[in-house]
Amino acid sequence: MTAEATASVAQSARRTIHPAWVRITHWINAVAIIMMIGSGWQIYNASPLFAFEFDKSITLGDWLAGALLWHFAAMWLFVVNGLVYVVLGVLTGRFRRKLLPIRPGEVVADLRAALTGRLSHDDLSIYNAVQKLLYLGVIIAGVIIVLSGLSIWKPVQLQELTALFGGYDAARYVHFFAMTAIVGFLLIHVIMAFVVPKSLRAMIIGR
Numbered sequence: 001m002t003a004e005a006t007a008s009v010a011q012s013a014r015r016t017i018h019p020a021w022v023r024i025t026h027w028i029n030a031v032a033i034i035m036m037i038g039s040g041w042q043i044y045n046a047s048p049l050f051a052f053e054f055d056k057s058i059t060l061g062d063w064l065a066g067a068l069l070w071h072f073a074a075m076w077l078f079v080v081n082g083l084v085y086v087v088l089g090v091l092t093g094r095f096r097r098k099l100l101p102i103r104p105g106e107v108v109a110d111l112r113a114a115l116t117g118r119l120s121h122d123d124l125s126i127y128n129a130v131q132k133l134l135y136l137g138v139i140i141a142g143v144i145i146v147l148s149g150l151s152i153w154k155p156v157q158l159q160e161l162t163a164l165f166g167g168y169d170a171a172r173y174v175h176f177f178a179m180t181a182i183v184g185f186l187l188i189h190v191i192m193a194f195v196v197p198k199s200l201r202a203m204i205i206g207r
């Protein structure tokens with residue numbers, strides 16, 4: 001490669017905020033999680049844990065058996081894609097570089113700045129402490145929802161895992177609350193993506 005070509009490759013790599021593997025896994029995950037939430041809500045309606053049901057217009061699968069089929073189909077997409085993202089995130093050092101360290105003092109300061117509209121979004125390649133906390137938090141919620149999901153899917157074969165959650169019934173509550181955390185994240189996350197549209201552009205075209 002000529003010196004100019006090398007320089008231009010280096011320059012475009014520097015401009016890239018999110019490499020292709022992050023963008024691809026991010027958007028596959030968005031589709032998979034919407035299928036998991038919609039079908040999960042339909043499964044919930046068959047035997048509600050609480051005194052409410054999800055409106056049918058926002059559920060997927062039409063009835064319990066249909067919803068379970070959706071849940072177990074999209075599960076593979078969600079898990080395989082999630083594994084690719086997490087393994088690459090660790091191996092490339094992206095998680096360490098972008099999501100760590102998280103200092104409580106910085107979280108408080110950045111949250112205060114965000115709520116008073118003083119938080120800078122000038123450099124999209126650096127996450128503020130609140131973003132770091134939310135992104136790391138949702139990755140952990142993703143791991144918990146998979147492990148609790150596995151323990152309610154195969155409570156006999158994976159009984160040690162199910163026992164770790166305190167049994168089948170407790171694992172079901174853990175699964176539900178992990179979903180609640182992910183939905184809460186998603187609401188804030190999508191609002192922020194539209195409040196800072198250039199961040200959305202970066203997650204689509206990379207810069």
Ligand code: HEM
Nearest residue numbers: 036037040041043044075145146149150152153172179182
């Ligand atoms: C490996 C991944 C997953 C597995 C193996 C799995 C498995 C299951 C199983 C077996 C049930 C039925 C529980 C029952 O019969 O009561 C269930 C319910 C449910 N799942 Fe998942 N799930 C996974 C991921 C997810 C994800 C990513 C979400 C949403 C973000 C989700 C949301 C729900 C909800 C809301 C319910 C209904 C809760 C209830 O009433 O028990 N699941 N899941």
Ligand code: HEM
Nearest residue numbers: 022029030033124131135138182186189190193199200203
């Ligand atoms: C469908 C709606 C979604 C939209 C519009 C969206 C948008 C975005 C945007 C614009 C960014 C870059 C933001 C930034 O610079 O801070 C981003 C990053 C991220 N999003 Fe989403 N997102 C969506 C769904 C999701 C879902 C469902 C999850 C997980 C449950 C998720 C998890 C993440 C994570 C972990 C990052 C950081 C990725 C990294 O830097 O490695 N997003 N998203």
